[in-house]
Amino acid sequence: MSTETPLDLKKTVNLPKTAFAQKANLAQSEPARLEKWTQLDLYRLIRRAGEGREKFILHDGPPYANADIHLGTAMNKILKDFIVKSRSMMGFDAPYVPGYDCHGLPIEQHVERALAKKGKKKNDLSVESFRRACREHAQNALKNQTRDFKRLGILGEWDDPYLTMSNHYEAETARMFGRFVERGYVYKGARPVYWCIVDQTALAEAEVEYHQHTSPSVYVKFPLRSDPASIDPALAGRKVFVLIWTTTPWTLPANLGIAVHPDFEYSAFEHGEEVYIVASELVEAVATKCELAARNENGELTPPKVLARFPGAKLDRLEAGHPWIDRVSLLMVGDHVTLGGEADAETELDVSEAVKKAPEGKAGTGAVHTAPGHGHDDFVIGKRYGLEIYCPVDNAGRFTPEVEHFAGQRVFEANDQIVEFMREKGVLLFSEKYDHRYPHCWRCKNPVIFRATPQWFIAMDQVNGEPAEQTGLRAGAIKETEDRVKWIPAWGRDRMRNMLKGRPDWCVSRQRVWGVSIPVFYCAKCNAEVADPAVIDHVADIFERESGDAWHTHPAEELLPPGYTCKGCGATEWTKETDILDVWFDSGTSSIAVLENPRREELRWPADVYIEGGDQFRGWFNSSLMIGVADHDRAPYETVITHGWTLDAQGRAMHKSAGNAVEPDKVIKQSGAEIIRLWCASSNYFDDMRASDEILQRVMDGYRKLRNTARFALGNLHGFDPSRDSVPVDEMEEIDRWALSELADTIADVQEYYENYEFHFVLQRVTHFSTVTLSALYFDIIKDRLYTYAPKNVARRSAQTALYRIVDSLARIIAPLLAFTSDEIWEHIPRGANSEMPVSVHLALLPEAEHYDAKLVSTWNNLFVIRERVLAELEKARTNKTIGSSLEALVVLRPSVLSEAQVLLEHYKEQLRYIFIVSQVELGPPTEGIWPAVEIHRARGTKCERCWNYSTRVGEFERFPTVCERCAAALEEIERGNQQ
Numbered sequence: 001m002s003t004e005t006p007l008d009l010k011k012t013v014n015l016p017k018t019a020f021a022q023k024a025n026l027a028q029s030e031p032a033r034l035e036k037w038t039q040l041d042l043y044r045l046i047r048r049a050g051e052g053r054e055k056f057i058l059h060d061g062p063p064y065a066n067a068d069i070h071l072g073t074a075m076n077k078i079l080k081d082f083i084v085k086s087r088s089m090m091g092f093d094a095p096y097v098p099g100y101d102c103h104g105l106p107i108e109q110h111v112e113r114a115l116a117k118k119g120k121k122k123n124d125l126s127v128e129s130f131r132r133a134c135r136e137h138a139q140n141a142l143k144n145q146t147r148d149f150k151r152l153g154i155l156g157e158w159d160d161p162y163l164t165m166s167n168h169y170e171a172e173t174a175r176m177f178g179r180f181v182e183r184g185y186v187y188k189g190a191r192p193v194y195w196c197i198v199d200q201t202a203l204a205e206a207e208v209e210y211h212q213h214t215s216p217s218v219y220v221k222f223p224l225r226s227d228p229a230s231i232d233p234a235l236a237g238r239k240v241f242v243l244i245w246t247t248t249p250w251t252l253p254a255n256l257g258i259a260v261h262p263d264f265e266y267s268a269f270e271h272g273e274e275v276y277i278v279a280s281e282l283v284e285a286v287a288t289k290c291e292l293a294a295r296n297e298n299g300e301l302t303p304p305k306v307l308a309r310f311p312g313a314k315l316d317r318l319e320a321g322h323p324w325i326d327r328v329s330l331l332m333v334g335d336h337v338t339l340g341g342e343a344d345a346e347t348e349l350d351v352s353e354a355v356k357k358a359p360e361g362k363a364g365t366g367a368v369h370t371a372p373g374h375g376h377d378d379f380v381i382g383k384r385y386g387l388e389i390y391c392p393v394d395n396a397g398r399f400t401p402e403v404e405h406f407a408g409q410r411v412f413e414a415n416d417q418i419v420e421f422m423r424e425k426g427v428l429l430f431s432e433k434y435d436h437r438y439p440h441c442w443r444c445k446n447p448v449i450f451r452a453t454p455q456w457f458i459a460m461d462q463v464n465g466e467p468a469e470q471t472g473l474r475a476g477a478i479k480e481t482e483d484r485v486k487w488i489p490a491w492g493r494d495r496m497r498n499m500l501k502g503r504p505d506w507c508v509s510r511q512r513v514w515g516v517s518i519p520v521f522y523c524a525k526c527n528a529e530v531a532d533p534a535v536i537d538h539v540a541d542i543f544e545r546e547s548g549d550a551w552h553t554h555p556a557e558e559l560l561p562p563g564y565t566c567k568g569c570g571a572t573e574w575t576k577e578t579d580i581l582d583v584w585f586d587s588g589t590s591s592i593a594v595l596e597n598p599r600r601e602e603l604r605w606p607a608d609v610y611i612e613g614g615d616q617f618r619g620w621f622n623s624s625l626m627i628g629v630a631d632h633d634r635a636p637y638e639t640v641i642t643h644g645w646t647l648d649a650q651g652r653a654m655h656k657s658a659g660n661a662v663e664p665d666k667v668i669k670q671s672g673a674e675i676i677r678l679w680c681a682s683s684n685y686f687d688d689m690r691a692s693d694e695i696l697q698r699v700m701d702g703y704r705k706l707r708n709t710a711r712f713a714l715g716n717l718h719g720f721d722p723s724r725d726s727v728p729v730d731e732m733e734e735i736d737r738w739a740l741s742e743l744a745d746t747i748a749d750v751q752e753y754y755e756n757y758e759f760h761f762v763l764q765r766v767t768h769f770s771t772v773t774l775s776a777l778y779f780d781i782i783k784d785r786l787y788t789y790a791p792k793n794v795a796r797r798s799a800q801t802a803l804y805r806i807v808d809s810l811a812r813i814i815a816p817l818l819a820f821t822s823d824e825i826w827e828h829i830p831r832g833a834n835s836e837m838p839v840s841v842h843l844a845l846l847p848e849a850e851h852y853d854a855k856l857v858s859t860w861n862n863l864f865v866i867r868e869r870v871l872a873e874l875e876k877a878r879t880n881k882t883i884g885s886s887l888e889a890l891v892v893l894r895p896s897v898l899s900e901a902q903v904l905l906e907h908y909k910e911q912l913r914y915i916f917i918v919s920q921v922e923l924g925p926p927t928e929g930i931w932p933a934v935e936i937h938r939a940r941g942t943k944c945e946r947c948w949n950y951s952t953r954v955g956e957f958e959r960f961p962t963v964c965e966r967c968a969a970a971l972e973e974i975e976r977g978n979q980q
């Protein structure tokens with residue numbers, strides 16, 4: 001090249017150059033990247049890369065295949081993706097098989113509504129056709145959900161998810177029922193269960209939710225039939241009544257007893273001719289409420305006259321009479337009786353009690369109305385006293401014909417009439433409206449009742465009908481909860497233990513169609529029931545071939561082993577059970593049906609981790625544990641993580657109707673799925689997670705900063721071939737090594753955070769590193785070197801070596817969280833000719849924390865403290881117009897005599913101008929103060945046209961008259977390079 005051509009100085013400056021765009025355009029670029037992943041079959045490549053590594057199994061809790069996804073579902077799946085991707089990059093073989101919960105009531109209801117639109121009813125269809133319609137609905141819903149989950153950048157076995165309605169799964173569900181039978185846990189019995197009178201089905205604990213409800217609160221007199229003198233001689237010959245209180249007058253026709261606490265003191269007090277028995281502590285409250293107390297001349301209430309006091313045990317097995325039916329109401333003693341109103345409800349310990357009883361206030365009498373067919377405690381004490389489990393209410397919640405006066409009426413409508421009826425009969429002392437939290441059906445939102453019906457149960461504390469409190473299912477599940485499983489956050493352990501301690505026997509039968517039939521047969525002649533594990537396995541094999549539809553398409557004889565005869569009567573004709581299994585039994589089976597599915601070799605039982613919302617302590621965490629313990633005597637999970645709820649900015653639940661819902665679909669279209677992922681990563685998911693447009697805006701600002709950091713590094717790696725141009729670490733500039741030490745520190749922290757599933761800490765750490773350490777400090781300082789040095793100068797290559805490692809590590813670190821952007825960065829990192837880097841960052845491993853030099857870090861941190869003081873003075877000088885840009889400054893620095901800064905500054909004298917980004921630095925004599933003294937002057941000399949630094953030597957160089965000595969040398973070096 002001829003030297004006569006005037007040199008275009010601008011062209012000799014190494015300006016950043018990269019195809020990595022400043023503006024992300026995620027909404028457009030993400031679909032293209034997803035397409036690329038599909039083309040690559042990225043999930044399969046990751047599987048292959050993981051072959052032979054230690055396994056890590058996250059088992060997916062199946063979302064319900066009914067509606068479209070919302071922010072909560074998106075968040076749940078994204079957190080799972082964070083876990084799977086990070087474990088995979090930590091060197092595990094971490095397959096992810098997503099699943100869908102496909103059976104159950106909501107789908108039946110949906111199909112029924114669709115039929116109604118065509119003027120048809122469920123009964124117009126055969127069971128097979130109805131089930132086919134349900135299957136199709138689930139299939140469509142899960143197809144849409146799959147599309148949406150994939151759009152969020154979640155990698156997994158989307159072509160082959162597990163479905164609770166697949167043949168194998170339905171067969172395994174039936175087999176698991178057989179396992180419970182085999183272990184002696186299954187029994188059929190009449191027990192009170194939650195019952196929705198609208199949907200006409202039993203409900204699981206997890207299918208009940210609490211809402212405000214107004215009930216009639218009544219105080220009712222039960223006449224004592226036994227001789228009152230047997231309680232206390234003072235009561236001889238008196239008309240004595242036991243007072244009860246209830247908020248469900250409709251359960252009174254089913255009253256068979258009254259429970260008192262054996263150790264509480266009870267009082268009999270006088271009111272006119274009559275004597276009333278209540279707990280001593282409640283005498284005043286009851287007398288006031290029911291206006292039984294007389295007033296003195298000052299209008300003050302006088303306490304009623306108490307005739308006798310005695311422990312509740314004295315009432316045991318005495319007889320009262322029903323207030324209007326000619327029937328005994330037996331007095332019983334039980335520890336469940338409380339004085340604080342009645343049994344506490346809506347604790348997760350025993351939510352069932354609230355159906356019959358009210359939770360708050362001292363509204364009770366200490367004598368509890370007991371209807372064994374309508375309450376859990378009632379059932380238990382009724383059993384103990386040999387009472388009938390009496391339930392004169394039908395499926396639709398109507399009184400059966402035997403209930404005089406009220407037959408055919410629905411229970412909630414009958415309430416008011418029963419109150420009026422009692423008032424007329426003179427047995428009602430007081431009534432009022434009472435607002436309380438009351439359980440409702442989670443589907444139709446109607447209040448539920450507690451009702452005894454013949455159901456299939458799994459016993460919690462019994463084996464083959466014998467008490468087994470130490471060896472039963474409950475004991476086994478509690479032991480696993482306490483001793484084996486790791487709960488994150490740690491309160492999960494207590495929550496699960498309490499849930500297990502309080503749960504009643506598991507009612508697993510449902511009077512519905514869309515589910516796995518309970519594989520039990522009844523002898524057509526003697527009605528003996530066959531619940532036989534061998535027979536169940538036989539049926540399950542048929543399900544495996546034909547699906548659970550086989551139960552409906554074959555007569556019983558074809559489902560039983562050939563020639564099966566009744567052991568009782570020898571008959572060979574059978575009928576089939578019509579109930580199906582609880583859907584929670586279905587989903588609880590997942591660990592067996594999926595992790596142990598021989599077709600899914602990549603999985604294994606038990607799972608390493610389950611992660612779901614807190615509602616699953618009642619739901620899937622619980623049912624999975626039951627099935628794990630029944631089948632393998634251990635929990636199906638090593639670790640259980642609980643995530644919070646998605647709420648709006650004010651902490652309210654999101655509702656489409658309230659207008660505060662952040663809809664994933666909309667966010668994706670406007671800003672990209674990456675923003676939802678980043679929002680998940682930025683929130684502490686162990687708590688509730690808040691989202692709003694404003695919060696997402698902040699997330700996007702953070703995104704731009706991260707993107708700019710990556711872009712700076714990529715732009716300055718233009719022309720860098722890491723295999724050819726890398727500088728060995730010990731030959732690198734000190735500050736570059738300092739940057740690598742900071743990187744190593746970040747990596748070490750991040751590895752720990754990933755290990756502990758603390759994704760918000762990962763993001764905080766990465767954000768701090770990229771904005772504070774890199775953008776605001778390191779990048780500023782190395783800019784001069786990167787831009788003005790000859791491209792191949794070793795000092796520039798040193799900075800590039802650091803940048804290369806930094807951006808390569810950053811892409812890996814953020815890959816589990818920012819699945820799209822990390823891969824985009826990865827693509828733009830120059831790899832040189834001989835790179836063997838994987839095609840996607842998702843095939844790479846997390847970076848190793850290398851080159852940490854503690855001494856270097858502390859030295860440079862000291863220099864940066866001084867830098868802060870200098871920058872503050874520069875800012876002042878800019879404000880008072882002493883200088884314009886910082887390069888116009890000459891800094892005179894006088895270190896403190898008291899500190900070691902003198903030695904430090906002397907040692908780094910030559911580098912200080914780059915650290916402060918000024919043209920010149922001079923060290924003056926030490927000052928007496930604690931801090932260095934800083935003076936800012938205008939820089940000496942002339943501005944170099946190329947690097948904009950000031951130098952007294954500009955003009956000295958004949959061939960490059962407008963540049964400084966550094967630039968002159970660089971230009972000569974460039975020319976030499978060009979000649980090569």
Ligand SMILES: [Zn+2]
Nearest residue numbers: 196199441444
């Ligand atoms: Zn309902």
Ligand SMILES: [Zn+2]
Nearest residue numbers: 523526566569
């Ligand atoms: Zn028989």
Ligand SMILES: [Zn+2]
Nearest residue numbers: 944947964967
């Ligand atoms: Zn220069």
